[in-house]
Amino acid sequence: MSNHREPHVLYVQARHLVGEPWTDEAFAQLLAVLADITPLVEALPPNAAFAEVRGGLRYFGRTAAELAAIIRLRALALHSIDCTIGVAANPQLARMLVHHGPPGAIRTLGSDPHTTETFLRPLTPEALPGIGPATARTLAQYGLTTIGRIAATPLGTLQRILGATAGRQLHDRARGIDPHHISPNAPARSINAHREFDHDELDPDQQRAALLSIAEELGVRLRTERQIATSLTLTVRYADRTTTSRSRRLHEATAHAPDLTEAAYALHQHLGLQRARVRAISLRAEGLRDAAGATHQLTLDAADDKKRQLEAAADRARRRFGAHVVRPAALHGTARRHWKSGPSVAT
Structure with a gap:
């Protein structure tokens, strides 16, 4: 008989065994294998997923590790997909297990606090979700070079170092506490928006202005639908009606317009369109996920926090007064508007 303390969360990360490129079809095959075991599957494109198997422990009469072995065997036999699976009491620990060793294995962590502490204690801060190099360097200045040291640090001290919210998040994560619940979702979809110029546009500044407009539109649409994007195309x-496309995976899944704009500008610059006669530009936000399950990179950048607060205020103004009441300053006044907007299209 199962109990609530047993490991019951799986984090599954997949790859093709024969070294073939990973595809959307392979991802769909992985999700189908998981769906045969539990309906509680949270897709994490392009090649991972969470699965909640608490109900399956009694139904199948097996432990979570045994169910993970069945999943791994079926994926391998049916689709030549090799899975690395972490089995733990919450999503954070399950994900960390997968990244704590070479691919192609099942790693299980018991639920008792001592086992969790023993696993986390020697790891570096970067092993925790949301801890990047900048935050790790800041922590290192205070001698906090392992998760064990962070866990032994009083909450108030961490909040003085990182701020109230980031300090509390780190305090919980270092103790293996994760409030995230598995949210079943459909395979990721995408939304697209485009701008068509009134004439063949050679001016890169006008092209970038159109990209800024599109990125803002997609950001608003994503936040309204409580979605985040993992990549842009x-x-x-x-x-002459020919087209060129480039894609980029975002460093962090987001609906934050400045991040979307930065990625769009980088894609545009990479194309090298110095004197190209451009008639239309489109941007597709892909790999959409539920924003409620997102992990946001902790940051010490006060300017970024301010931008996010202003963005939230602008969203409230749009909901009350209309979609076009707030726009970036670059699209006002001297910004020349020589394009027609196309509607955002969801797929």
Whole structure:
């Protein structure tokens, strides 16, 4: 008989055994294998998923580790997909287990506090979700070079170092506490928006202004639907009707307009369109996920926090007064508008 303290969360990360490129079809096959075991599957494109198997422990009469072994065997036999699976009491620990060793294994962590503490204690701060190099360097200045040292640090001290919210999040994560619940979702979808110029546009500044407009539109749409994007695809159509597309995976899944704009500008610059006759530009936000399950990179950048607060205020103004009441300053006044907007299209 199962109990609530048993490991019951799986984090599954997959790859093709034969070294073939990973595809959307392979991801769908992975999700189908998981769905045969439990309906509580949270897709994490492009090649991972969480699965809550608490109900399956009694139904199948097996432990979570045994169910993980069945999943791994089926994925391998049916689709030549090799899975690395972490089995733990919450999503954070299950994910960390997968990244704590080479691929192609099942790693299980018991639920008792001593076992969790023993696993976490020697790891570096970067092993925790949301801890990047900048935050790790800041912690190192205070001698906090392992998760064990962070866990032994009083909450108030961490909050003085990182701020109230980030300090509390780190305090919980270092103790293996994760409030995230598995949210069943459909395979990721995408939304697209485009701008068509009134004439063949050679001015890169006008092209970037159109990209800024699109990124803002997609950001608003994502936040309204409580979604985040994991990648962007830029498509440019030229005067002769040919097109070029480039994609980029975002460093962090987001609906934050400045991050989307930065990625769009980088894609545009990479195309090298110095004197190209551009007729239309489109941007597709792909790999959409539920924002409620997102892990946000902890940051010490006060300017970024301010931008996010202003963005939230602008969203409230849009809901009350209309979608076009707030726009970036670069799109007002001297910004020349030589394009027609296309609607955002969801797929």
